[in-house]
Amino acid sequence: MSQGKNTDDQQVATQGQSRNVATQRSERPLLPPADIYEEADAIRVVADMPGVSKDGLNIEVDGTELTISGDIRVDTPEGLTASYAEIRGSQYYRQFILGREIDKERISAEMDNGELTVVLPKKESHRPRQIEVKTA
Amino acid sequence: MFEDLWRFATPQLGGRDWLREMLDDAFLDRGASDIRAVPRGTFPMVNLGATDDAVYVYVFAPGVDPKALDISIQDNVLTLRGERRLPGKGTDTEQWPVFHRRERMGGHFSRVLTLPEGVDGDATEAFSRDGVIQIKLPKRAEQKRRKIEVKAQ
Incomplete structure (x- = not known):
């Protein structure tokens, strides 16, 4: 998960060019499980979205809202009848509220083997500083 | 200020499934189930289907290197083995990141x-x-669908 890998990242749509996700939701979407952790210069969100390709992924930032959604596409042969299913659905959908310290212009995302990583960089002014404790 | 601390005491699923757990508890099927049946949410999740010619298994294994997944079959028993590495500390000297979820x-x-x-x-x-x-x-071949022709006398 190096910074260098982020070069061919999925473009993150900002408010102006966003698709309206609400209208595409005909059934109840799946909630992708996610890990969220804090690093010195960014917050990282890692979510499981198997079956979602880079093209089927949609990440939007609207104000303080981060929306992650993706269409599940699995190649199925003609005439397949399902006999057992643990994954039922055609879309993942999840929202998070961002803090003010996140630099929305620099959000990047990467899809690798159905695992989505979103990097939410912190603004320069919010990076940690070492506080020196003075002795009396 | 300490309201936030509750999240450190939650189990792996982070409370995401409390309603399902409650409902499962209330409506638990006490009947017999398949010996290899697993609770919902077991990793990796699996879908099964069939056509006239073949059985298809779909393994949802995000973040797993497909080359490192060990798939073996004996008779009609399919075994999947692998490892998934989650973000954590890289080296022993590194500190654990702060997890929110x-x-x-x-x-x-x-x-x-x-x-x-x-x-x-x-x-x-x-x-x-x-x-x-x-x-x-x-x-x-013997399991495939065959068309039976009706012979007229």
Whole structure:
């Protein structure tokens, strides 16, 4: 998960060019499980979205809202009848509220083997500083 | 100020499934289930289907290197083994990152599935895309659908 890998990242749509996700939701979407952790210069969100390709992924930032959604596409042969299913659905959908310290212009995302990583960089002014404790 | 601390005491699923757990508890099926049945949410999740010619297994294994996934079949019993590495500290000297949410499972996993009788293990093929591994197990000739012709006298 190096910074260098982020070069061919999925473009993150900002408010102006966003698709309206609400209208595409005909059934109840799946909630992708996610890990969220804090690093010195960014917050990282890692979510499981198997079956979602880079093209089927949609990440939007609207104000303080981060929306992650993706269409599940699995190649199925003609005439397949399902006999057992643990994954039922055609879309993942999840929202998070961002803090003010996140630099929305620099959000990047990467899809690798159905695992989505979103990097939410912190603004320069919010990076940690070492506080020196003075002795009396 | 300490309201926030509750999240450190939650189990792996982070409270995401409390309602399901409650409902499962209330409506738990006390009847017999398949010996290899697993609780919902077991990693990796699996879908099964069949056509006239083959049985298809879809393994939802996000974040798993498909080459590192060990798929083996004996008769009609399919075994999947692998490992998923989750973000953590890189080296021993590094500090653990601060986690706000940990809903995903990591580490070694294995799942065993009972397939319908009569699949041809030798002709099995698997390919992977976007974290979903499709395993195609052709049915043996005697298991395939045959058209019966009605002879007129």
